Amino acid sequence: MNAPDPTQCRWHVYADKAALQDAAVSAILDSAALSIRERDRFNLVLAGGETPREIYQRLRSAPTDWSLWHIYFSDERCVPPTEAELNSHMAGEAWLDHVPIPRTQIHIIPSGPRADKAAEEYAQTLRGVDPFDLTLLGLGKDGHTASLFPGNEWGVAPDSPDTLAVFNSPVRPPQRVTLSVARLNRSRQIIFLVSGESKRRAVARWRAGEHIPARAIMGENGVDVLVESSLLS
Structure with a gap:
């Protein structure tokens, strides 16, 4: 990838899904290696949805010290904890249940029953964890990322809370918890x-340049977007 620039959104274009997954796996492991070398831990935020599933599956065999990985989630649906649509369920099934990351270092967002209570609880989990080393995000067809939807509060201000409760998601379920911008x-x-x-x-x-939620995300070293070439034609 290109050298980090705090003002840039860098687009990395890949011929197909497999090539994108190759790049994603390499980027995650490179970030883990650097973070462990420099800080003796790796704080990783996971994206939900189906796009990263195969990437997570490929991480099962990664040559790394799993004991130094700390896993967080960008958002979660408020549904019963047995529901397969939970982001934490997908990540566990695809990857986390198959590697020896200490369970106390996998920080799952409470899934309900009330989004406001779950958001408050996860905010306490995040207290003292700053900054993340790597955050993975997806893109919804309406431009949302995590559970930051058009027309809702995104938590853009620097003093915004770490977590937001969502009660009116345009896609089911209506209640969710999301990390703020x-x-x-x-x-x-x-x-x-x-x-x-x-x-x-x-x-x-x-x-x-439209004002969609994904565009509000801009970390201290910019943002990298891994995208299939067919989506730009």
């Missing part, structure tokens, strides 16, 4: 993973 931006590195035809219009809007 301000908290996500306190990351040494931010990588968006963008794959799938449904993201084409959101990518075009982002590159045209």
Whole structure:
């Protein structure tokens, strides 16, 4: 990837999904190695949804010291904890249940029953964790990222709370917990993973400079967007 620039959104274009996944796995492991070498721990924020599933699966065999990984989540749906649609369930099934990261270092967002209570609890979990080493994010077809949706509060101000309760998500379930823009931006590195035809219009809007939630994300070293070439044609 290009050298970090705090003012830039850097677009990295890949021929297909497999090439994008290769780059994502390499970037995650490079970030882990650097963070462990410099700070003796790796604070990683995971994206939800289906785009990163195969990336997570490939991390199972990574040559790394799992005892130094600390896992956080960018957002979560407020549904019963047995629901398969939980981001934490997907990450566990694909990856986290198969590697020896200490369970106390996998910081799952409470899934309910009330978004405001869950947000308050996760804010306490994040207290003293600053900044993240790497944050992974996705892109929704409406331009949302994490559970920061158009028309809702994004928590952009520097003094915004770390977590936000969402009660009116335009896609089910309506209640969610999300990290705020301000908290996500306190990351040494931010990588968006963008794959799938449904993201084409959101990518075009982002590159045209429209005010979509994803565009509000800009970490201290800028942002890297990994995208399939077919979405730019």
